[in-house]
Amino acid sequence: MDSRLQVVCFGLLLASFVAHADIQLDAQQAYPIVFADNLSEDDYLGELPKVLTVSRLSQSIADSPSAVTVIDRATIRASGAVDIPELFRLVPGMYVGANAGYVYNTNYAVSYHGMNTAYPGNMQVLINGRSVYTPLFGGVKWSELPIALMDIERIEVTRGPNAASYGANAFAATVNILTSTPSETPANTVLATHGNGRNEAFYRHAGKTGDLAYRVTTGYRQDDGLDDRNDFKRTRFANAQADYQLNLNNYLEFEFGLTEGARGEGNAQEDNIVFLPRTKQMNNYYGLARWKHQLSETSDFQLQAYHSYDRSDDETTSVNLRPLIALISPILAASLVSDSIYINNEVITERTDIEAQHIFGLGATIRAVWGASVRQDTTYAPHYLGNKKTDKFNLQRLFGHVEWRPHAMWTLNTGAMLEHNDFTGTDISPRASLNFKPHPNHALRLGISSALRTPNYVEEKFNQKYAIATTLVVPRLVLQQVLANKGNVNPEQIISRDLGYVGKLGGVQLDARIFSDEITEVIRLDERTDFTVPADVLLVNPTNVDTGLNSGSAKVEGFELQTNWKIGTRTNLLLNHSHMRIRETQNGLSRNFTKSMPVNTLSAMLTHDFKNGWDASLAYYQSSETTQLGDGDPVGLTRRCDVRVARKFNTSRWNGEVSAVVENLFNTHYEEFADYNTLNRRARVNLRLDF
Amino acid sequence: MLKHQKKWVANLLASFTLALVLFVPYFAQAYTGITIVMSAPTDSNLEFVEAFKLELMNARSTNLRVKVIDLSEVEKLVVAENSELVIALGVRALEASSKLKLTTPVLGVFTPLPTFNSLLVNSKRMLGNFSAIVLDQPYSRRFSLIKTVLPEAKNLGVLLGPDSSSDMDDIREVGESAQFNILQESIQLQTDLIPHLTTLLGVSDALMAVPDSLVYTRETVQPILLTSYRHQKPVFGFSQSYVRAGALAAVYSSSKQLAKQAAEISIKSQQLSSILPPPQAPKYFSVALNYQVARSLNIQIADENVINKKMLALEGQP
Structure with a gap:
């Protein structure tokens, strides 16, 4: 008693x-x-705010229309990663290559099921529902995101097209990065990392006053980039998030972030004429507001608006061009009005997006979401677009998705997105899947999903050239035209079919699928045959002017396996494997298209929690040979092993952790994406204090 | 908390009987009417009053009159102290009623057990004329709900605070006899909430919430439910509101059910020279389930009625 x-x-x-x-x-x-x-x-008896509202509750993976990989806090921590894209090595079917090529260095070339370039644009990437891919090339500048890894609660990767939910660009896969809410965050956190080529420090403060919970994170990141490349980054950033519980049925969320810093750009091995090694400045910010309104127990309305701004201030002056022009004609060389050309490669992009959605349940069997959004992207890129105008791109969307569970064993998902944009007009992307769950621990899924990829500015509107005037009448201008888009490129289309299994066998969680992706109207950059210049302009590359166009079709077929094995209470093993082949089904693909995804990828991570606060993890990543597109080179089999050891400690005042990470433990020489991207063994130590 | 119910009740009964034998003359103050004192005219209180009156009417065996006082509308609580049984709805009402003549029998409803204990001591009242139907469901009942809803759950996480930490032994004892492995974390400061919760969720199959004014509040409901959800672990709440907010399930007693029990006590105690039984757990109960949460966590649960019936069968109730 x-x-x-x-x-x-x-x-x-x-x-x-x-x-x-x-x-x-x-x-x-x-x-x-x-x-x-x-x-x-x-x-x-008191009323409580509804936390797990219908809009917060995601579909169970067993009911989901697509294959999903969840990278949670524990996995992020165990991986020892300091850059978000490194985590995608744990996603079966994904290729991750750190690349320091021409511009936006080092950026990660991340893509799912191939078709990867230095500027990949076939994934939708969202942070808390905000689309973060740049309108310029449709991809993400990962290091420019005003987010700290420690604020990320989980990353959900939908493998396969997901346009019905996230629209165009949710073509090959969708990455949804979710941060922890302020109310879940410790009052103060200091995090410092020191290691080879990397130093960073963050401070975070979280608090609550009345019904307002907030979190502010600031940080400084010094990243020396890859070995022997001019790709250093010095980044300062701040991010704030605030949640305000207006009353039991109304909830407001605000986010704000900004980043600024210096970037090393240009590598003489790749371009020793125009874009020479230099330092550029970048800055960006965003603001977001979201209103969540609970209409009833089973119905939520959400209105979200955000605006983001991104600027990259890049100026360059070429080498003396006379000796080069002299190879064509010494007279022409002598007639140039200047020795070199100056290029203002400033790029400013902005995005404004407003979205409303309504989620509701109908009886016990139907759950539905529908909504609409409008977006405007603006792009100012005088060098790339060939003019000083700010170009506008408008996008309107209407989407709906219904999950119907007529029986405990069956779930039917259907959905579609209707989109209208300034580049390709109106399109619809439907999707359907049938999930059969004979047992709560075993589910089979048969799915078909389609998506479109709208051409990006590189493919639709670039007019990139180098021009230098002469004192002559003819030619009055010497021109090298790099890209001269014809425009009117159709959207690339994918229809993906898969048969998947999600289940639990003892302590092993298993996710396996076989898939077949049919890609038509493939967008590629290819030689433009009808490009003409006025008679008094000398085009130095008449057979080498590119344009975006639709050409060829392909099929990607294979299987993926994702396992999470809980070996006892203290040990865990993640094991992921993908095997696939790309076939050309209609001629016209670029040369290395079918090699743009390694046939086999493997990733494994073993974590063990020792007693007394010690824990360790060992990760292994392997991918077979591949030749990536757009700036990529043939690279051979890569193997890499990372190890992390951590010691947690608690005092009455502090909770903390000291950890050490070694990447590429055996110092295996390997190249990623292109032959110039090498990364030798690197070590880091990290200290984290919560108080 | 109504903890380890059997032992608790046995001990309490022993003390009660002893007190009764020794001091019967002190208690005797037969009541002919009932005054219901409400802390405030809340929905649950009003529903209680209505259901209580109906129960008395249906009982026929009694002619007890019922008066209702809304504490928020009177300056001073005035009751016909020598002829009334006072049923106090809510802590404020119970506190005010505890200051009435020590001979006036007072039955608290909508009161947590720790608060009842505190009032009992502070008011210098005695069991026998000061009792309650507490809000706390017995742990045995809470464990049978978890067993019924989530039969495969073995490791149960319990996060305790200053109010609830003394319950640990009872929770462990009852839990273990129900074949659960109880994992416990205790906190003294709200800043420790998430780290300890995270540790607990890492090793538990589900979390059982225990009322505590530091751990389970209106402010902490969001981080607790969100963090648990992110770990894909269900929470078993202790109230209907917790289930509405996002817990998977809870046992609770509705105003009607509490009114029925209170009516039974009122009638029986009148016949027993107005001596009230010891404080007791709710006898009648319902089960609240959150099907949307279950669906999202891929947990297949039976219909509320089926679970209710199973629970009643487990307690030997019809």
Whole structure:
């Protein structure tokens, strides 16, 4: 029996005696027992804000229309990664290559199921529902994101087209990065990392005043990039998030972030004429507001608006061009009005997006979401677009998705997105899947999903050239035209079919699928045959002017396996494998298209929690040979092993952790994406304090 | 907390009987009417009053009159102290009623057990004329709900705070006899909430919430439910509101059910020279389930009625 109650009973008896004898004795004084008298009926009966609203509840993976990989906090921590894209090595079917090529260095070339370039644009990437790919090339400048890895709660990767939910660009896969809410964050956190080529420090503060919970993170990152490349980055950033519970049914969320810093650009081995090694400045910011309104127990409305701005201030002056032109004609060389050309490669992109969605349940069997959004992207890129105008790209969307569960064993998902944009007009991307769950631990999925990829500015609107005037009448201008887009490129189309299994066998969680992706109207950059210049302009590359166009079709077929094995309570093994082949089904693909995804990729991560606060993880990544597109080179089989050891400690004031990470433990020489991207063994130590 | 119910009740009964034998003359103050004192006219209180009156009417065996006082509308609580049984709805009402003449029997409803204990001592009242139907469901009942809803759950996480930490032994004892492995973390500061919760979720199959004014509040409901959801671990709440907010399931007693029990006590105690039974757990209960959460966590659960029936069968109730 509870000692408290024993004392109460004894006290009562004694008090009864005393009371009977008409002598007052303060029981509390006589028995100084502290009781919890701060609990009231309100703690049991009081209304609580609805936390897991229909919009917050995601579909169970067993009911999902697509294959999903979840990278949670524990996995992020165990991986020892300091850059977000490194985590995608744990996603079966994904290729990750750190690349320091021409511009935006080092950026990661990340793509799913091939078709990867230095500027890949076939994935939708969202941070808390905000689309972060750049309108310029449709990909993500990963290091420019105002986000700290420590604020990320989980990353959900939908493998396969997901346009019905996320629109065009959710072509090959969708990456949804979710940060932790301020209310889940410790009051103060300091994180510092020191290691080969990398130093960074972050400070985060979280608090709550009344119904407002907030979090502010600031940080400085010094990244020396890859070995022997001019790709250093010095980045300062700040990010803030605030949640305001207006009342039981209304919730407001705000986000704000900014980044700025210097970047090393240009590598003489790749370009020793125009874009020479130099330092550029970048800065960006974004603001987001979201209103969540609970209409009923089973119905939520959400309105979200955000604006983002990104600027890259890049100027360059070429080498003396006279000796080069002299190879064509010494007279022409002598007639140039200047020795070199100056290029203003400033790029400013902005995005404004407003989206409304309504999620609701109909009875016990139907869950549906529908909504609409409008977006405007603007791009100012005088060098790339060939003019000083700010180009506008408008996008309107209407989407709907229904999950119907007629029986506990069956789930039918259907959905579609109707889109209209300035480049390709109106299109629709439907999707359907049928999930069969004969047992709560075993589910089979048969799915078909289509998506479109809208051509990006590189493919649709680039007019990139180098021009230098002469003192002559003819030619008055010497021109090298790099890209001269004809425009009117159709969207690239994918229809993906898959048969998947999601289940649990003892301690092993298994996700396996076989898939077949049919890609038509493939967009590529190819020689433009009809490019003409005025008679008084000398085009130095008449057979080498590119344009974006649709050409060829392909099929990607293979299987993927994802396992999570809980070996006892302290040990865990993640094991992922993909095997696929790309076939050309209609002529016209670029030369290395079918080699743009390694046939086999393997990733494994073993984590073990030792006693006394020690834990360790060992990761292994392997991918077979590949030749990536757009700036990529043939690279051979790569093998890499990373190790992380950590020690947690707790004092009454601090919770903390010290960890050490070694990447490429065996110092295996390997190249990623292109032959110039090498990374030798690197080590880092990391200290984290929560207080 | 109504903890380890059997032992608790046995001990309490022993003390009660002893007190009764020794001091019967002190208690005797037969009541002919009932005054219901409400802390405030909340929905649950009003529903209680209505259901209580109906129960008395249906009982026929009694002619107890019912008066209702809304504490938020009177300056001073005035009750016909020598002829009334006072049923206090809510902590504030119970506190005010505890200051009435010591001979006036007071039955608290909508009161947490720790608060009742505290009032009992502070008011210098005695069991026998001061009792309650507490809000806390017995742990045995809470464990049978978890067993019924999630039969495969073995490791249960329990996060305790200053109010609830003394319950640990009872939770462990009852939990282990129900074949659960109880994993526990205790916190003294709200800043420790998430780290300890995260540790707990890493090793538990589900989390069982225990009322505590530091751990389970209106402010912490979001981080607790979100963090648990992210770990894909269900939470078993202790109230209907917790289930609405996002817990998977809870046992609770509705105002009607509490009114039924209170009516039974009122009638029986009148016949027993107005001596109230010891504080007791809710006898009648319902089960609240959150099907949307279940669906999202890929947990297949039976219909509420089926689970209710199973639970009743487990307790030997019809």
